[in-house]
Amino acid sequence: MAGHGKDYEKVYVWSVLLRVYHWVFALSIFILIATGLYINWPWTNTWMEGSHQWTMAIMRYIHYVAGMLFTMATIARIYLWFFGNKNEKVWDFAPITPRNIKNMITTSFYYAYLTDNHEHRTGHNAMAGMSYVMTILLAVIQFITGFYLLYPESSFFVGLGSVFGTQQTARFIHHILNWYFAIFAAVHIYIASWNDIRSPEGLISSIFSGYKFFPKGHH
Amino acid sequence: MDRNMFTGGLPGTISRRGFLRACAIATAAMGLPMEMVTKVAEAAESPERPRVIWLHFQECTGCSESMLRASHPDLATLILDLIDLQYHETLMVGAGHQAEAAFEKAIEEPGYVLVVEGSIPTGEYEDFCMIGGHSAEHNLKKAAKNAAAIINIGTCSAWGGIPVARPNPTKAVATGDIIKDKPIINIGGCPPNPHNFLSAVLYYLTFKKLPPTDIYGRPLFAYGRRIHDHCERRPHFDEGRYAEQFGDVGHRLGYCLYKVGCKAPETFGNCSIIRFNDVEVWPVSVGNGCYGCTEPNFWDTMSPFHERLPGVPLPVNGGTIANATDIGKKALGITAAALAIHAGIGVAKSFAKGKKKEEE
Numbered sequence: 001m002a003g004h005g006k007d008y009e010k011v012y013v014w015s016v017l018l019r020v021y022h023w024v025f026a027l028s029i030f031i032l033i034a035t036g037l038y039i040n041w042p043w044t045n046t047w048m049e050g051s052h053q054w055t056m057a058i059m060r061y062i063h064y065v066a067g068m069l070f071t072m073a074t075i076a077r078i079y080l081w082f083f084g085n086k087n088e089k090v091w092d093f094a095p096i097t098p099r100n101i102k103n104m105i106t107t108s109f110y111y112a113y114l115t116d117n118h119e120h121r122t123g124h125n126a127m128a129g130m131s132y133v134m135t136i137l138l139a140v141i142q143f144i145t146g147f148y149l150l151y152p153e154s155s156f157f158v159g160l161g162s163v164f165g166t167q168q169t170a171r172f173i174h175h176i177l178n179w180y181f182a183i184f185a186a187v188h189i190y191i192a193s194w195n196d197i198r199s200p201e202g203l204i205s206s207i208f209s210g211y212k213f214f215p216k217g218h219h
Numbered sequence: 220m221d222r223n224m225f226t227g228g229l230p231g232t233i234s235r236r237g238f239l240r241a242c243a244i245a246t247a248a249m250g251l252p253m254e255m256v257t258k259v260a261e262a263a264e265s266p267e268r269p270r271v272i273w274l275h276f277q278e279c280t281g282c283s284e285s286m287l288r289a290s291h292p293d294l295a296t297l298i299l300d301l302i303d304l305q306y307h308e309t310l311m312v313g314a315g316h317q318a319e320a321a322f323e324k325a326i327e328e329p330g331y332v333l334v335v336e337g338s339i340p341t342g343e344y345e346d347f348c349m350i351g352g353h354s355a356e357h358n359l360k361k362a363a364k365n366a367a368a369i370i371n372i373g374t375c376s377a378w379g380g381i382p383v384a385r386p387n388p389t390k391a392v393a394t395g396d397i398i399k400d401k402p403i404i405n406i407g408g409c410p411p412n413p414h415n416f417l418s419a420v421l422y423y424l425t426f427k428k429l430p431p432t433d434i435y436g437r438p439l440f441a442y443g444r445r446i447h448d449h450c451e452r453r454p455h456f457d458e459g460r461y462a463e464q465f466g467d468v469g470h471r472l473g474y475c476l477y478k479v480g481c482k483a484p485e486t487f488g489n490c491s492i493i494r495f496n497d498v499e500v501w502p503v504s505v506g507n508g509c510y511g512c513t514e515p516n517f518w519d520t521m522s523p524f525h526e527r528l529p530g531v532p533l534p535v536n537g538g539t540i541a542n543a544t545d546i547g548k549k550a551l552g553i554t555a556a557a558l559a560i561h562a563g564i565g566v567a568k569s570f571a572k573g574k575k576k577e578e579e
Contacts (some may be wrong), residue, residue, distance in 0.1 A: 015561075017557060017558075018560050020384065044556070054532070057457045057535065058535070058537055060539050061535045061539040061542065061543060062544030063538065064540065064544075064547075065542075065543050065546050065547075067547075067548055068543060068546055068547035068550045070550075071547070071550075072550045072551060072553070072554040075554055075558075076554055076557065079558050079561075083561070083562060083565065089325075147541070149539060150543075151540075
């Protein structure tokens, strides 16, 4: 490495598959929120009527296609929980090991501005890890309820979705989770930016390039 | 709807309950809030019934038939009790000079509502429709002179209908082409739904003015929306499930009739909502596409009736869910391939590492 390579070292953190997963997941979430809210409240219905605009049909179609991508992204992420690299595996960041539980406490102090000390981890900190595990589990619920609503005549998806009750209960869960993902996206972008400013490691660029930068000997 | 819905205990009578029910249905058909039912009922039972003169020209009397017999006999009774029908060629008992005398007497006093059924032949062809020795045009002009408003019942009087279809052998025109100085309302349809006519009359009784209309003079409460948008087969259209020809599997399964010539995507009306004849049917519900009969010049512009209407964009080719399912399957394939490649590289790497270790 040239230039300032003395102070920082470049570490390969995120595999190609994880980065593809992240952007498909992120993009599909934005599309799903926008189209999902429209389907919930089709506010253009009367003034677009009679002008050959199949607004609702198009919104539903986009929602379904984005839902397919969302599902595939979720499956890829769950695969990486077990077969990804060391930063991508679930036990690296889920608060289930003593190391991660300790990290969760220090991170919460760091986020509350109570301390400037924090662990330089190549992967996720345990606080982020917990929210990502939760998000993926909720994503599974979201796509199961979604498929339950989309294929009301398929015995497979009806069997799967009936865990959540009737179609209407599933619709309600699906709707509430839509808001979870909207809030998650806002919080996620805020905390990622906050971390990138407070502790410059190339956190944001790492999800494009796969590389993070750490002070030598700090990880 | 139950046929006895509007009747009282005795045959041919109307109970108070049945009367209010009819007013409620008419109020709903007009798109008025339910608080208006009392107003509509008050107007309907007022002793001052509007005088109505009903003229027949070039038509088949199907509008009167549908109005009086086919759909709601008791509602028709209501309408006849509601309005003061002074002249109706099909219904009146009188004939010949007696009938003509009744007509002359009826048009003397101004302020009546003129209902016109049928188109009017003009020019050298005006004697194609003669009543009491006078041409249709002569009779219409005479009757319209003292009329407060004109209601055209059916597509013939509204826009010419079947008589003006090419080559228009009688040079027929619509009422509005001859009478320019009176408020005109068009109840399109071949025949129109009697509810729409009834509602227009009740609107006039309640508010003493004609209801708001679209550019073709049709009341918006009945003709403000496309039939297609409220069709019970619409989900099949969105999903790309069509009857390809009459009698095929799709037709038997009740799929969308668009490809066998349904004109509902270009036709405005409430047929798919209020339906016909007390038994909740309308053309599409019994497996025949809409002919577009509530639209001006439908006989020329909507035919051939069993050919696909051109230029209707399908929302998503192949149907929204079917298409999304297809994309979903492809995405699943790509994901599986990506995971397999990822796993393959992992296995190959560990295999290479293992070999290295062995070499060391």
